[in-house]
Amino acid sequence: MTANSELSVLFVCLGNICRSPLAEAVFRSKAQQAGIPVCVDSAGIISYHAGKRPDSRTLAVGEEKGYSFENSCARQVTSADFTKYDYIFAMDKDNLQALKSLQPASSQAQLRLFLSVLQDSDIAEVPDPYYGGIEGFQHILKLIEQASDAFIEQLKTQQ
Numbered sequence: 001m002t003a004n005s006e007l008s009v010l011f012v013c014l015g016n017i018c019r020s021p022l023a024e025a026v027f028r029s030k031a032q033q034a035g036i037p038v039c040v041d042s043a044g045i046i047s048y049h050a051g052k053r054p055d056s057r058t059l060a061v062g063e064e065k066g067y068s069f070e071n072s073c074a075r076q077v078t079s080a081d082f083t084k085y086d087y088i089f090a091m092d093k094d095n096l097q098a099l100k101s102l103q104p105a106s107s108q109a110q111l112r113l114f115l116s117v118l119q120d121s122d123i124a125e126v127p128d129p130y131y132g133g134i135e136g137f138q139h140i141l142k143l144i145e146q147a148s149d150a151f152i153e154q155l156k157t158q159q
């Protein structure tokens, strides 16, 4: 939990320019609509894209649906994230494995695949859309919206 006990959620992908900034924007919007106070951020496993704005295709599909990417700027995961965030959601299994290897022993953060919140889904991972076309970004937006809705329903039952 953050200092004021607000729920805190970090989304993580490889570069922090495609999937996790989209998840951050979608989940923040849906949590606000649901009246759930939450601290949301995103980060990448690698530092290669640090300081960059989200990929233009993430901005295109997200902004078309009204999601905001104001202040969104790529950064690498830090050891402090494992203390600050209650939930750290990985987009794919490689990201999750990397996060597990970075998690300090003292960290209480729950590390999970984001799509694990979907109970009846055959799809375990949000696929990396970086080397594909805009359809891949439209596909991951749908997955991220479904998972955000499902996680918000889970949070409501815990309130």
Ligand code: 4NP
Residues within 6 Å of the ligand: 013, 014, 015, 016, 017, 018, 019, 020, 048, 128, 129, 130
């Ligand atoms: P992301 O997508 O992990 O969803 O941000 C990628 C962004 C950059 C690269 C790979 C995936 N890259 O190889 O640079």
